[in-house]
Amino acid sequence: MSVEFLPEELIAQVLSYLPVKSLMQLRCVCKAWNSLLSHPKFIKLHFRQSKQNIQIICESFDFSFLPFPLNTLLNNPSTIKSTKNCFPFPSPADYFYQFIGSCNGLFCFLLKMNNLGKCIQNTWFQLWNPATNTLSNKFGHQSYPLVNQHPILRCSAFSFGYHNSTDTYKCVYFRPNKLEIFTFGGSLWKIIQLPHIVPLEHSGRVPSTRSDLSEALYLNDTINLLARDIAKQILIISLNLGTDTYCRLLPPQDFVEVSIHLPTIHVLEDSLCFSHHTQNTHFIIWKMTQFGIENSWTQFLKINYLDLDIHIDYKYFLAPLCLFENGIALVQASNNHRLQVILYHWGEKRIEKTRMQELTMWMFNQNHVESLAPTDSRSQPNFKHIRSY
DSSP states (O other): OOOOSHHHHHHHEEEEEEEHHHHHHHHHHHHHHHHHHHHHHHHHHHHHHHHTTTTEEETTTSSSSEEHHHHHHHHSSSSSSSSSSSSSSSOTTTSEEEEEEEEETTTEHHHHHHTTTTTTTEEEEEETTTTTTOOOOEEEEEEEETTTTTTHHOOOOOOEEETTTTEEEEEEEEEEEEEEEEETTTOOOOEEETTTTTSSSSOOOOSOOOOOOEEEETTTTTEEEEEEEEOOOOEEEEETTTEEEEEEEEEOOOOOOOOSEEEEEEEEEEEEEEEEEETTTEEEEESSSSSGGGGGGGEEEEEEHHHOOOOTTTEEEEEEEEETTTTTEEEEEETTTTEEEEEEEETTEEEEEEEBBBEEEEEEEEEEEOOOOOGGGGOOOOOOOOOOO
């Protein structure tokens, strides 16, 4: 059977297994293929197939972004190197940028630019697809007084998520006592009051020159953020992106804040996890087996520092990366920006270590999947129903 007689459905199925780079080249074959590969239905199909090829994204000292295939890291735990080096913005000197989050293969950045003449700081959001190297227009503009740096900018957290039922992307701005929500494609901010709630003091990374201050993650149509209440108790604010309502989730009952390191939240196997250090000897990971149910916190792992062959003090940070068969991958970083990944086989209490290449500064996205998703809101595919062709 010649190619010209192959049904379009079969062609789509075959092409959906190819990487984005190859598909971008195949768009030039003919108008029919260009139309097929740009169709929202094919973009959804390709995204489903690509979920098997997870990447972790690191940032380098020259402000570029380095993708590392997760399978390579797990199956060949020697020093690994990235195959690409990319940067979405014209010049990092023009404005300060901050990674906020990732969904469906799209990265969301907060851009900040100072206008010294008017003594204000302008901020925008911008979406970038690193696989297609396409960048959206700026959106969600706000301005703040530039006088001794506005308090809002000193204690705030940002996040980015997607709501499946309404097919909308949203940027969430968490600052003391309120949440501000911007829907991609709109022009207005929605404000939700959070009385006596403030972001946690840091972003779950080693202290650095960056101003990100709080842990925030996307899971199951919700944005989840670490916070403190008026009694200084740590809690999780979980924002429903469909209803724009929130609930408060308490950490595990056995958690006692005594470590020099603040706790962090993560996603492991589609479950919300809460990790912390205890007695300066162990690293503990809790899993919420039923999302939103505080009584479902279950201690998943308790790892002795000695088993990891590491020493933890204020200079070091440890966080879970992903699970694999009979083990867990952890990322360890220091405040001199050295990164290494530790593969811990819990049955044998055996470890393997790999150091990221020297130029790597920080691992800021752990579950990136390449996609053909456009950055233009007018052509966004609906990811809520991913069906075969």
